[in-house]
Every structure is written in C-alpha cells, then in structure tokens.
Amino acid sequence: MSQLADFQNEIYLNGLADVLPGLPTDLTRLAGAAEAKLSATSFGYLAGAAGSEATARANREAFDRWRIVPRMLRDVAERDLSVTVLGTPMPAPVLLAPIGVQSILHPDGELATARAAAATGLTAILSTAASHTMEDVAEAGGDGPRWYQLYWPKDRELAASFLDRAKAAGYTALVVTVDTFTLAWRPRDLDRAYLPFLRGIGVANYFSDPVFQRAVGGPVTDENRQVALLHWIGQFGNPSLTWDDLAWLREQWDGPIALKGIQHADDARRAVDTGMDGVVVSNHGGRQVDGAVASLDALPAVVDAVGGQIGVLFDSGVRTGADVAKALALGADAVLLGRPYAFGLALDGEAGVRHVLRCVLAELELTLALSGHRTVSELSLDFLARA
Ligand SMILES: Cc1cc2nc3c(=O)[nH]c(=O)nc-3n(C[C@H](O)[C@H](O)[C@H](O)COP(=O)(O)O)c2cc1C
Numbered sequence: 001m002s003q004l005a006d007f008q009n010e011i012y013l014n015g016l017a018d019v020l021p022g023l024p025t026d027l028t029r030l031a032g033a034a035e036a037k038l039s040a041t042s043f044g045y046l047a048g049a050a051g052s053e054a055t056a057r058a059n060r061e062a063f064d065r066w067r068i069v070p071r072m073l074r075d076v077a078e079r080d081l082s083v084t085v086l087g088t089p090m091p092a093p094v095l096l097a098p099i100g101v102q103s104i105l106h107p108d109g110e111l112a113t114a115r116a117a118a119a120t121g122l123t124a125i126l127s128t129a130a131s132h133t134m135e136d137v138a139e140a141g142g143d144g145p146r147w148y149q150l151y152w153p154k155d156r157e158l159a160a161s162f163l164d165r166a167k168a169a170g171y172t173a174l175v176v177t178v179d180t181f182t183l184a185w186r187p188r189d190l191d192r193a194y195l196p197f198l199r200g201i202g203v204a205n206y207f208s209d210p211v212f213q214r215a216v217g218g219p220v221t222d223e224n225r226q227v228a229l230l231h232w233i234g235q236f237g238n239p240s241l242t243w244d245d246l247a248w249l250r251e252q253w254d255g256p257i258a259l260k261g262i263q264h265a266d267d268a269r270r271a272v273d274t275g276m277d278g279v280v281v282s283n284h285g286g287r288q289v290d291g292a293v294a295s296l297d298a299l300p301a302v303v304d305a306v307g308g309q310i311g312v313l314f315d316s317g318v319r320t321g322a323d324v325a326k327a328l329a330l331g332a333d334a335v336l337l338g339r340p341y342a343f344g345l346a347l348d349g350e351a352g353v354r355h356v357l358r359c360v361l362a363e364l365e366l367t368l369a370l371s372g373h374r375t376v377s378e379l380s381l382d383f384l385a386r387a
Pocket residue numbers: 045046047059097098099100101127128129130149177260282283284285286287315316317318337338339340
C-alpha cells in the first residue's frame with residue numbers, strides 16, 4: 001500500500017476520532033460545513049464569485065461532463081504519483097492555490113496552511129494579499145517547499161522589494177496573477193459592503209514592507225493607518241501592465257515564473273515567447289469575469305498551444321481527487337487546489353487543511369490505481385469519455 005492512500009487504512013483501522021477531525025471525507029460537503037461555522041461575510045467572501053456566479057458553476061459543470069473510463073488488469077501494485085514541477089519535487093501533482101486574507105477564516109490563517117502543506121509535502125503558494133507576512137509564513141512552513149504569488153503593484157520599487165523578500169525567505173518559484181488587477185463585481189460582498197482589506201486584513205505584506213512604509217511616512221501605526229490603507233488601494237493593482245513588462249520581471253527573479261489566469265491559447269503562446277516557465281490556466285474560481293469560459297474547457301487549447309515548451313498548471317473548480325485526475329488527463333502538469341483547503345482551514349485550522357489535503361491525495365491515488373494507472377505520466381485522453 002502506498003503512502004498517499006495509507007490515509008484510507010488509517011481511518012478504517014484507527015477509527016474516526018483518532019484520525020479525522022470530524023470533517024467530511026466527501027470533499028463536496030466541505031462548503032456546507034464551513035458555511036455553518038463562518039460569519040456570513042467571511043463565508044460570502046470565500047464561497048462567492050463574480051456577477052451571477054455563472055462561471056463558478058460552469059467550472060464545476062465542465063468537470064461533470066468528463067467521465068473516467070477505468071482500465072483493468074494492468075498491475076498497479078507499485079504506484080508513484082511524484083512529479084517535479086517548475087523545479088520543485090512533489091509527492092503528487094497538487095499544490096495549494098494562493099488564497100489571500102486567510103485570517104478571515106481562522107486566526108492562524110496562512111501559518112496553519114503552511115504547516116499543513118509542509119506536513120503533507122505539498123507546495124503552498126503564498127498570496128501577496130496574505131494576512132501574515134511572507135517571512136512568518138516561511139518560518140511556519142519550515143523546510144516545506146513554497147512558492148510566492150505576486151500581485152504586481154503599481155510601484156516597481158515595491159514589486160522589487162516583494163520579490164527580494166520572497167527570495168530571501170526561500171520561496172523558489174513565482175506565480176504572477178494577471179487576471180486580478182482590480183476586484184470584479186462580486187455581489188455577495190457588495191450586498192454586505194464587505195472588503196477584508198479595508199478592515200486591515202490582507203495587507204500584512206504591504207504594511208511590513210520598507211518601500212511601502214517609506215511612502216506612508218514610516219511604520220504603519222494607528223496614526224497613519226488610514227493613509228496606509230488609501231495608499232494600498234492606490235497601489236494594489238496595475239491595469240496598465242502589458243506583455244512588455246514581463247522582461248523587467250524576468251530580470252528581477254531568476255527562478256521559475258508562471259503566469260496565473262491564462263485562458264486563451266494565444267496568451268499561452270505569448271507566455272512562451274516572453275520567456276515564462278509556466279502558465280496557470282485559471283479563471284480565479286469564477287471570481288473575476290462572470291460569463292467566462294469554464295477553466296477546464298480552456299485547458300486543452302492551452303496545452304496544445306504550449307506544446308510542452310513550458311509547464312501548464314490548472315485551477316478553478318477542483319473539488320476531489322477524481323477532478324485532479326481529469327485535469328491531469330487533459331494535459332495539466334499539476335493542479336492547484338483552492339476553496340476546498342480554505343473550507344478545511346475554516347473548519348479546523350491546520351488539522352482541517354491537513355485533512356483536506358490527505359483526502360485529496362488518497363482519493364487521487366485510489367482513482368488512478370483503480371482505473372489502471374501507476375504514474376501520472378501514464379494518463380492520457382484515453383482515460384476520459386464525454387458524459
Ligand atoms: C477567498 C479567495 C481568495 C483568493 N485570493 C487569491 C490571491 O490572493 N491570489 C491569487 O492569485 N488567487 C487568489 N484566489 C484564487 C485562487 O488562487 C484560485 O484561482 C481559485 O480559488 C480556484 O478556484 P476554486 O477555488 O473554485 O477551485 C483566491 C480565491 C479565493 C476563493
């Protein structure tokens with residue numbers, strides 16, 4: 001029995017109370033459990049999406065339109081789901097998507113997430129909009145692998161400072177999110193006039209930054225907090241960015257860079273042409289362009305366009321191990337898990353995140369094995385049929 005699916009035996013042999021923190025093992029039930037625990041504002045921010053939330057629903061429907069076609073009698077006794085993605089070895093092709101403002105879900109926020117990721121050997125991608133500083137999160141994650149997600153601010157000096165800090169704190173790859181230079185129209189938050197940042201959540205990396213502090217007249221205290229928040233609003237996103245700016249970024253960061261939020265084959269080709277190391281096919285969980293194409297439907301054309309020249313990662317709509325397997329079969333090198341681990345965080349902090357990760361990994365391995373696959377590289381379109 002291999003390590004990833006050992007979780008299943010542990011549950012049966014050691015019993016629920018010893019192994020499970022009282023959380024569902026059917027990960028599609030996490031949202032309901034988290035809703036019962038969180039405030040309406042926090043749950044709305046986490047679960048909500050843009051506009052009518054049609055794209056968020058489409059992300060799920062796209063997974064349902066693909067069905068797995070299991071193959072038999074192929075000796076799957078020895079299994080190994082490990083991969084190396086953008087230079088980082090991973091026990092399975094699953095990463096934790098960058099999710100900001102995690103302290104609205106649990107006081108330990110990104111610290112708990114980093115600990116859970118380290119415990120499972122998975123790579124957590126830390127958001128620029130984290131509620132703890134990147135240095136504190138790096139310390140919490142210890143030796144665990146970590147990547148940094150950049151929200152590229154208007155001031156290049158501030159962007160460079162973020163990158164220097166990330167390098168110094170041991171983040172090895174950079175994920176640049178290009179689909180969120182401003183927040184979309186998000187009715188659940190608009191209806192409650194709720195934005196975590198305006199309550200000082202998600203600004204830790206800005207307020208702790210020497211370049212930011214210089215701009216607001218020194219360290220952020222009660223006295224200049226309002227000025228600092230206004231400066232944050234002005235700095236957060238940069239709608240003027242173009243492909244030409246990536247050359248500057250390339251000079252600032254010598255490790256791998258992936259662009260997150262790519263949905264069109266031509267954009268993927270431009271990522272190759274501008275010297276990027278990867279793309280993340282993503283529509284931000286339906287939180288940006290309502291009516292946008294389902295992320296899974298955008299994946300095959302990007303995989304084709306890139307032709308193996310750079311890495312293709314995927315997110316938006318992944319809820320189960322079977323979903324991960326489907327995205328891999330459609331050509332993703334790895335998959336970012338988003339809301340499910342955040343629901344776990346809300347439900348039980350570090351233990352909740354660890355629970356979700358272990359469930360996904362075990363379910364992924366069992367899905368692949370029971371459908372006749374020992375490794376991820378054996379997966380192909382042959383694995384899937386249209387529903
Ligand atoms: C509450 C919340 C906060 C997020 N914050 C960030 C962020 O700071 N940076 C980023 O690149 N993506 C962010 N995302 C998007 C995720 O990285 C990911 O693309 C998305 O959650 C995938 O959709 P899914 O959760 O439906 O699978 C956030 C998503 C949620 C739900």
